[in-house]
Amino acid sequence: MQKSLQGKKILVTGGSRGIGRGIVLAAAGAGADVLTCYRHEGEAVDSLVRELKKSGGDHHVVRADVGRISEVDQLAVTARERFGRLDGVVNNAGVISHIPFGELTVQEWSEVIDTNLTAAYRVIQQTLPLMGAGASVVNIGSRGAAAGIPLRAHYTAAKAAMIGLTRSLARELGPKGIRVNVVAPGVIETEAFDAMPAERAEGLRATYARKTALARLGTVAELAGPVLFLLGDGAGYITGETLNVDGGI
Structure with a gap:
C-alpha cells in the first residue's frame, strides 16, 4: 500500500467498529500514527488493537465517550501527551436511533445531537492547539442530511448542522492553513450487516441496488479512501467541501 500519510499523526473518534475502524486501519496502513x-470494551476493541500491532507505527486505542465533554477534553490531552501534535482529525463517532418525531424525547434528542455534533465541535476546539498549517479535519456526515430521513429527525439535524460547522470553520481556520471538509456516506456495508437476519440484510442490499447508480452498497474501504485523500497533502487546496460517497444514490 502506498504510504500516503507517512509520519502523520491522526486522531479518529469512534474507531473500533464500522466506518471508523476502516478509516483507522487504512490510515495506519498508509503510514500514519493513529489515536482512536x-x-x-469488547472483542471489537481487542481485535483492533491486534490488527494495529501488525501494521507497525505508534498507535493508541483508548476509552472515551465523546458524548461527554469531560471525556472529549481528556482525549485531547491524550493526543498531546502521546503525539505532541496532530496532522489530521476525523470526527467519526456517532449514534443513531429510529423514533417517530412525535415520540422523540428530549433525552434521546440530546444524546444524538451531543454525540454526532457537539462532540465534533469540542474535539476540533480542544485539538486546535495541536494542529498547524497543513492539518486537515474530516467530519463524517451523512447523505441523509440533504435527503431527509423519516424517524431520524435528530440524526439528520445533527448531520446537516455538521455541514454548516464545516463551512464556517473552513473560512475561519483557512488563514492558518487548516482545512475542514465533510465526507457524506450513503449506505455502507459494515459488520452490522453480519449481525442482521440474513433475509433482512439481503432485502437492504436489494433495495439499495435499485436506488444507487452503481446498483450496490458501498464498502468501508471505498469510504476510507476519500477520507485518506482529504487527510493527505494531495488535497491541499480543498476545504469547506462536502464529498458525497454514495454510489450515485
Whole structure:
C-alpha cells in the first residue's frame, strides 16, 4: 500500500467498529500514527488493537465517550501527551436511533445531537492547539442530511448542522492553513450487516441496488479512501467541501 500519510499523526473518534475502524486501519496502513477511541470494551476493541500491532507505527486505542465533554477534553490531552501534535482529525463517532418525531424525547434528542455534533465541535476546539498549517479535519456526515430521513429527525439535524460547522470553520481556520471538509456516506456495508437476519440484510442490499447508480452498497474501504485523500497533502487546496460517497444514490 502506498504510504500516503507517512509520519502523520491522526486522531479518529469512534474507531473500533464500522466506518471508523476502516478509516483507522487504512490510515495506519498508509503510514500514519493513529489515536482512536471507543465507548465500550469488547472483542471489537481487542481485535483492533491486534490488527494495529501488525501494521507497525505508534498507535493508541483508548476509552472515551465523546458524548461527554469531560471525556472529549481528556482525549485531547491524550493526543498531546502521546503525539505532541496532530496532522489530521476525523470526527467519526456517532449514534443513531429510529423514533417517530412525535415520540422523540428530549433525552434521546440530546444524546444524538451531543454525540454526532457537539462532540465534533469540542474535539476540533480542544485539538486546535495541536494542529498547524497543513492539518486537515474530516467530519463524517451523512447523505441523509440533504435527503431527509423519516424517524431520524435528530440524526439528520445533527448531520446537516455538521455541514454548516464545516463551512464556517473552513473560512475561519483557512488563514492558518487548516482545512475542514465533510465526507457524506450513503449506505455502507459494515459488520452490522453480519449481525442482521440474513433475509433482512439481503432485502437492504436489494433495495439499495435499485436506488444507487452503481446498483450496490458501498464498502468501508471505498469510504476510507476519500477520507485518506482529504487527510493527505494531495488535497491541499480543498476545504469547506462536502464529498458525497454514495454510489450515485
